[in-house]
Amino acid sequence: MKNTIILNKIITTNNFNKIRLDKVLSILFSKYSRTVFKKSILNNNVYINNVLINSPRFKVKKGDFLKIKLIFETMDFFVPEKMYLDIIYEDKYLLVINKPSSLVVHPGFKNNNYTLLNGLLYYNKIFFKLPRAGIIHRLDKDTTGLIIIAKKMSSYFLLIKMMKKRKIIRKYKAVVLGKIKNGGFINAPIIRNKKKRTCMVVNQLGKNSITHYKILKNFNYSTLLKLRLETGRTHQIRVHMFYIRHPIVGDLKYKINYNYFCGLEQSKSFKFIKIFPRQALHAYKLIFSHPIKKKKIFLKINLPKDMENLLSIL
Known part of the structure; x- marks a missing residue:
């Protein structure tokens, strides 16, 4: 089934002359994104003066009556x-x-x-x-x-x-392989891997992707990091850490050869790293303004038990 929202508006000003229809709609109905309106236009759900308009580039004028159907799958x-x-x-x-x-x-x-x-x-x-x-x-x-x-x-x-x-701040903690000496950020575009469609990869043809990271603690051959997403691409933190040769402990999709740590095989903590069953990545903090009440929401949670156990062994 589908859920339909009907929006109506009469253009009462000349301020929107020479501006694309999809952009005008996103200004007039600001809680919806321009992408939502572009899809509605291309799906033949926007009318101006009762005439169907199917081009997002269409220009409105003063006096135009707009009718928009926003249709969503339930x-x-x-x-x-x-x-x-x-x-x-x-x-x-x-x-x-x-x-x-x-x-x-x-x-x-x-x-x-x-x-x-x-x-x-x-x-x-x-x-x-x-x-x-x-x-x-x-x-x-x-x-x-x-x-x-x-x-x-x-x-x-x-x-x-x-x-x-980017008005919702998301912070993570992760245990990565290798010692990282300094905090910083990774600015590397990400795109879907053409050969492995379930994976992403850094590629100059990809979408802008930025990850900030800070060292919380160094161990013998791993590092506990605090990370903040500036963008939100699929697998972004995992791909970026793999890209700088410090993949997340336990990540089976984005991993390096453990021979990189040759000579450490007998260490108890290194053995535990090798068998950790999932990527040691945890979204521990959210900061955002409540969309309706406008009050600041600040939420923070502890690490899960498996990551706490990992850190205690390290």
Whole structure:
């Protein structure tokens, strides 16, 4: 099924002359993104003076009557499934959960059931009516930590827009291989790997991607880092750390040959690093302004037990 929102507006000023239609709509209805309106135009859901307009480049003029249909897929074809949700924050507009490892966020290839989305549908029927069940951003299956979920259409679009404008601060902790001497940032574009479609790779043809990192503690042959995402590409932290030859401990997708650490094979802690069952990556902090109440939301959680155990052994 589909959920439809109808927007109407009369242009009462000359301020929008010579400006693209998709941009005009994103200004007039600021809680929705320009991308949303561009899709609506291309899907034949925008009318001006009752005439269908299918070009985002169309220019409006004073006196034009705009009618826009925003159509979103509902979640009716997904099955609600009971699961424990570790809720860190909740009000009537949004909630934030602490995602455990081994939990896929959204159904996909080979992961049709027992995802976070299925759990949200069971938790509250309101998520059936929201795009992606209100999920604002994702974490990889084996990455733990904080995820924001909207509970209303209004907060959903505002949070999506905040995410695109980099107004939601996301911080992570990770244990990486090798000793890193200084903090810094990685500015390296990321694109999907043409040979391995489930992987991403640094490539100059990719999208702008920036990751900031700071050293929290050095160990013999690994480093505990604090990281902040400036952009939000798929697998961004994992790809960037692999790119600088310091992949995340336990990452089976982006890894280097352990012979790089030749001579350390007998160390107890190095043996534990080699068998750590997932990428040691945890989204531990979120900072953002509440999309409706406008108050500052500051959320911080501890590392999961497996990473705490890893650090104690190191």
